[in-house]
Amino acid sequence: MEDEVHTLRILVASDLHLGFMEKDEIRRHDSFNTFDEICALASKHQVDLVLLGGDIFHENKPSRATLVRTIEILRRYCLNDRPVEFQVVSDQTVNFPNIFGHVNYEDPHYNVGLPVFTIHGNHDDPAGVDNLSAIDILSACNLVNYFGKTILGGSGVGQITLHPILLRKGSTKVALYGLGNIRDERLNRMFQTPHAVQWIRPENQEGCPTSDWFNIFVLHQNRVKTNPKNAINEHFLARFLDLVVWGHEHECLIDPQEVSGMGFHLTQPGSSIATSLTDGEAKPKHVLLIEIKGSQYRPTKIPLQTVRPFEFADVSLMDEPDLDPNDQVAVTDYLGKVVQDLIARAPGKAAGCPELMIPLVRLRVDYTGFTTINPQRFGQKFVGKVANPHDILLLTRASRRRQLADG
Amino acid sequence: MEDEVHTLRILVASDLHLGFMEKDEIRRHDSFNTFDEICALASKHQVDLVLLGGDIFHENKPSRATLVRTIEILRRYCLNDRPVEFQVVSDQTVNFPNIFGHVNYEDPHYNVGLPVFTIHGNHDDPAGVDNLSAIDILSACNLVNYFGKTILGGSGVGQITLHPILLRKGSTKVALYGLGNIRDERLNRMFQTPHAVQWIRPENQEGCPTSDWFNIFVLHQNRVKTNPKNAINEHFLARFLDLVVWGHEHECLIDPQEVSGMGFHLTQPGSSIATSLTDGEAKPKHVLLIEIKGSQYRPTKIPLQTVRPFEFADVSLMDEPDLDPNDQVAVTDYLGKVVQDLIARAPGKAAGCPELMIPLVRLRVDYTGFTTINPQRFGQKFVGKVANPHDILLLTRASRRRQLADG
Ligand SMILES: [Mn+2]
Ligand SMILES: [Mn+2]
Ligand SMILES: [Mn+2]
Ligand SMILES: [Mn+2]
Numbered sequence: 001m002e003d004e005v006h007t008l009r010i011l012v013a014s015d016l017h018l019g020f021m022e023k024d025e026i027r028r029h030d031s032f033n034t035f036d037e038i039c040a041l042a043s044k045h046q047v048d049l050v051l052l053g054g055d056i057f058h059e060n061k062p063s064r065a066t067l068v069r070t071i072e073i074l075r076r077y078c079l080n081d082r083p084v085e086f087q088v089v090s091d092q093t094v095n096f097p098n099i100f101g102h103v104n105y106e107d108p109h110y111n112v113g114l115p116v117f118t119i120h121g122n123h124d125d126p127a128g129v130d131n132l133s134a135i136d137i138l139s140a141c142n143l144v145n146y147f148g149k150t151i152l153g154g155s156g157v158g159q160i161t162l163h164p165i166l167l168r169k170g171s172t173k174v175a176l177y178g179l180g181n182i183r184d185e186r187l188n189r190m191f192q193t194p195h196a197v198q199w200i201r202p203e204n205q206e207g208c209p210t211s212d213w214f215n216i217f218v219l220h221q222n223r224v225k226t227n228p229k230n231a232i233n234e235h236f237l238a239r240f241l242d243l244v245v246w247g248h249e250h251e252c253l254i255d256p257q258e259v260s261g262m263g264f265h266l267t268q269p270g271s272s273i274a275t276s277l278t279d280g281e282a283k284p285k286h287v288l289l290i291e292i293k294g295s296q297y298r299p300t301k302i303p304l305q306t307v308r309p310f311e312f313a314d315v316s317l318m319d320e321p322d323l324d325p326n327d328q329v330a331v332t333d334y335l336g337k338v339v340q341d342l343i344a345r346a347p348g349k350a351a352g353c354p355e356l357m358i359p360l361v362r363l364r365v366d367y368t369g370f371t372t373i374n375p376q377r378f379g380q381k382f383v384g385k386v387a388n389p390h391d392i393l394l395l396t397r398a399s400r401r402r403q404l405a406d407g
Numbered sequence: 408m409e410d411e412v413h414t415l416r417i418l419v420a421s422d423l424h425l426g427f428m429e430k431d432e433i434r435r436h437d438s439f440n441t442f443d444e445i446c447a448l449a450s451k452h453q454v455d456l457v458l459l460g461g462d463i464f465h466e467n468k469p470s471r472a473t474l475v476r477t478i479e480i481l482r483r484y485c486l487n488d489r490p491v492e493f494q495v496v497s498d499q500t501v502n503f504p505n506i507f508g509h510v511n512y513e514d515p516h517y518n519v520g521l522p523v524f525t526i527h528g529n530h531d532d533p534a535g536v537d538n539l540s541a542i543d544i545l546s547a548c549n550l551v552n553y554f555g556k557t558i559l560g561g562s563g564v565g566q567i568t569l570h571p572i573l574l575r576k577g578s579t580k581v582a583l584y585g586l587g588n589i590r591d592e593r594l595n596r597m598f599q600t601p602h603a604v605q606w607i608r609p610e611n612q613e614g615c616p617t618s619d620w621f622n623i624f625v626l627h628q629n630r631v632k633t634n635p636k637n638a639i640n641e642h643f644l645a646r647f648l649d650l651v652v653w654g655h656e657h658e659c660l661i662d663p664q665e666v667s668g669m670g671f672h673l674t675q676p677g678s679s680i681a682t683s684l685t686d687g688e689a690k691p692k693h694v695l696l697i698e699i700k701g702s703q704y705r706p707t708k709i710p711l712q713t714v715r716p717f718e719f720a721d722v723s724l725m726d727e728p729d730l731d732p733n734d735q736v737a738v739t740d741y742l743g744k745v746v747q748d749l750i751a752r753a754p755g756k757a758a759g760c761p762e763l764m765i766p767l768v769r770l771r772v773d774y775t776g777f778t779t780i781n782p783q784r785f786g787q788k789f790v791g792k793v794a795n796p797h798d799i800l801l802l803t804r805a806s807r808r809r810q811l812a813d814g
Contacts, residue, residue, distance in 0.1 A: 061468075061471070063535070064468070064535065064537075064539040064540070064541060064543060064544060065535060065536075065537045065539055067544050067547070068537075068539055068543050068544055068547045071544065071547040071548055072506055072547055075507075075516075075547070075548075075549070079516035079517075080516065081515075081516075099479055100482075108488075108518070109482075109486035109487065109488075109517065109518040110486075110516065110517060110518075111515070111516040111517075128470070128471065128472060129472075130471070130472045130475075132471040132472055132475055133471070134471060136471060136475050137471060137474050137475055137478065137544075140474070140475045140478040140479055140482070141478055141482075141548040141550075142482070143548075
């Protein structure tokens, strides 16, 4: 097809949190199963590259087992004889400032057929005297292309210079900007300081004006909600951008939304595994296929099949007229029935998984006016029926109902 | 050369202790510098493979920085277009029981030109529910061939079955046995229990009798000295062996010595870095080039040039007739002069290193009859002149003179 050679196909995912709950008998494989599925989807849809939005690893120092399993999955899917049909035309030593200094598929000693590009998140951010992230280990193995690591200047607000990775496939030209997680407060201040954040644009060339480039930006920060100081406002970003990929926020809001007045769209892939049992994480998880041709792109969301079913419900005991606040047995029975209903509602089997996957269940219970319940004891009868028996119930009082999710 | 195609060339080293002293400003690069030198020697001498005797890593959970530097060095030297000219003819899924199950240079997606074979030591032994060693990370990256990991049977003494890696180069046939470190006491008991250690011999075949194989065994244990319970006796090993490579012992006794009554020779490479400041570690460090043709081999020891100079001396204050036991100043002056002499004796520059390498100095002082000295204070005047100013002096009394080295 004529079109194919000019269409750059990207699979976008974020917040894999590999190794999450690795000591849990039931859930230890969840993060890897879904990462495997994501890689398989990338192969199946024959994308040119995978783009990840940070928090690849759940722990800043992943265990040996997590490193080994991650490497195994990457090796299985990324190394193959499939030709890579796009080029990196920017200065690769600037984009990938490790000792090798090139995109992984150009290394003559590896057959990379599926290149992965990633920034770091707050869970796998660089640390120590060498400023190394766990992702640097994957990069040293030539299994990912790690970009967007900034060295913040010493004094004052500091400065960040964003050099895009320039990708070409046929006539399509994509400038990929990335910024690994830094403290929200700091980045906030920088965005509000003139010239503190420098966006380097591709040179204007004859036959290839700067305006021809399709501009993607991937970042990993809190998105502004209530407290604007500890989050980043979409309106801080550059107007020349076409598409923003926002990592760190675990709720899957993957359909690109137009950001008013900015002229770009924003996709929030969400995490590929629920790390906090909140309402937002109970929504179906997806990854996004992006097909870019010239200045146009087509987004296609793809549901993930291996994600452990997760049912969430809010219950306010006060609203149940038949419940006696002092009758603990009745309250426990009532909540038990709600949990049973949620279990029944959960898909019995994740489509992508061979074995039965018992669901996660979370009941947020406003018990204002009622005596408290012991969540541990309550969960005992659901052992073997839900994946998180010990924290099914989240007891709240109306006043402290708002829970903060950890991204 | 006709001979070349039948000669298997192996570079043997052990106890690299990568990451040793990685937080020390002066010594942090030492382990990597020498590992780099060893790999460069392997390239220079065009060996077929490198054989390591365990304790690749100093820490059971190496830091990110150590993992990254190790991977970088392996990647730089092991991946190249040089053809590998020997074959592994044993069942590779038995030899390398990871999910890939083959020797690294046969992986179609990597250009491995210098295969490394290694067992684990006690510093990098497998642990956790998955029984993974840090070496499994290198193996997952396809940068080393990790063998000799045993799963000990549950009850009783247990059983070990040693399956050799069978290597062929032309008419030369080498059976390479490996046993990663296990507790000395346990192995001791097993060696003294009939049939607990099973040595699997290559099959007797027409034109290739079992007796044609040259048999190497690499292990990582204490060698019997004073306490035979916590060490392994060379006479426990199988008599059909031709050469034993003994890791864990840090003193370099690399010239193969005949073991009386056993019919094999034994080489103890020693560590490539001094991790304890003992007499044995102060001896020159070497690696061993082994060239095997048929049933014959030629060992050639190669001195390491990047090892930090280390001068060791024993002093007994009692033996100095002019020293007044109560004159602290005189004693300190006297010891200071001995240290000065040791510094003067150290080679000013390690031949392989561009920068000046200040030496390690250790003075074992028997201070029987004298008042004690503060080693910290004593070392202050040698800051910048020796690499270990804070522990130059090891104060002993005659009765506790024998120091145990940590392998
Ligand atoms: Mn995050
Ligand atoms: Mn996250
Ligand atoms: Mn050891
Ligand atoms: Mn050792």
